[in-house]
Amino acid sequence: MSEQLQNGPSPPGYIIRKARPEDCGHIVTMIKELAEHDGLGHKVAITEDKLREDGFGDNPYFHCFVAETTPDSTTESTQIVGYAMYFFMYCTFVGRVIFLEDFFVYPQFRGSGIGTELMKRVAQVGVETKCTKCEFIVHDENSRARRFYEKLGAVNSTVEGEWRRFFWYKFDMPSMEKLASR
Template identity: 85%
Template sequence: MSDKVQNCPCPLGYVIRKATPEDCGDIVRMIKELAQHDGLGHKVAITEEKLREDGFGETPYFHCFVAETTPKTSSESRQIVGYAMYFFMYCTFVGRVIFLEDFYVYPQFRGSGIGTELMKRVAQVGVETKCTKCEFIVHDENSSARRFYEKLGAVNSTVEGDWRRFFWYKFDVPSMEKLASRCS
């Protein structure tokens, strides 16, 4: 990823930059707040340590941008007020895909351009890495998020073509372990 995507100053008293291991506490707090908003707070098991290990270890499993306020006076401190977490995957139909796993801006900072700038950085990474699309999931009840993404040009692919005929499945850890140890 090029340096132009990294620490970009923005006009409204904040900067969008790549997350660092020191940001993990703030990111976990926002993950929990987002999950709570979506009614899934009880499902969050991630810890600061696990996030640090998974995102900043030898093999990063995700990448992340944070939005950080820039103090106007020496008495003010910097504050992480939003994040965009993404990873890369592959689609056999079209090739490289950037997947936006999580995106959150504290409510009091919404409408200031922070969300748009975070999404812009993810899009820049997608373009620079030659991804064919950026995908993400939005809770069906989060109409304000859906309007935000659509305003930026995102298309709801669940209503496009044949995608309504597919279901999203998963294996949890016990199921993976059982399957992995299964004899042929």
């Protein structure tokens, strides 16, 4: 990836950078906070070690950007205040797709441009890797997030008509194991 992706302009007082293995504790904390916000805190089973293993090996299952405060005249420490986690998938209709799995900025840092910059970085990756679209899911009660994404140009595909005829299914681990052993 280009150097611009890693070191492009960021909101004042913050940098947006690729996540590193040592960031996993902070990312897990934000994952839990996001899940709590969506009423799904009881579902979070990810650990720092699992996140590190899955995202920072030879074949990562996800990629991630973090937003980090920069030191100033009052403090030399930094703080991770947001993240955008994504992975790649394939759509037989259109080809390559970048999927935004998680996106979070601590409430006290919202409105500062950090979220826009995180989304911009994910979009840059999608463009560089020749993805045809970026997809993500937003909780139906999170109207603030929906307005944010729409302001950036995202389209709610559930109102496009034809996608309302489809349902989202999943196999959990016990179901996959049962199916795999048939």
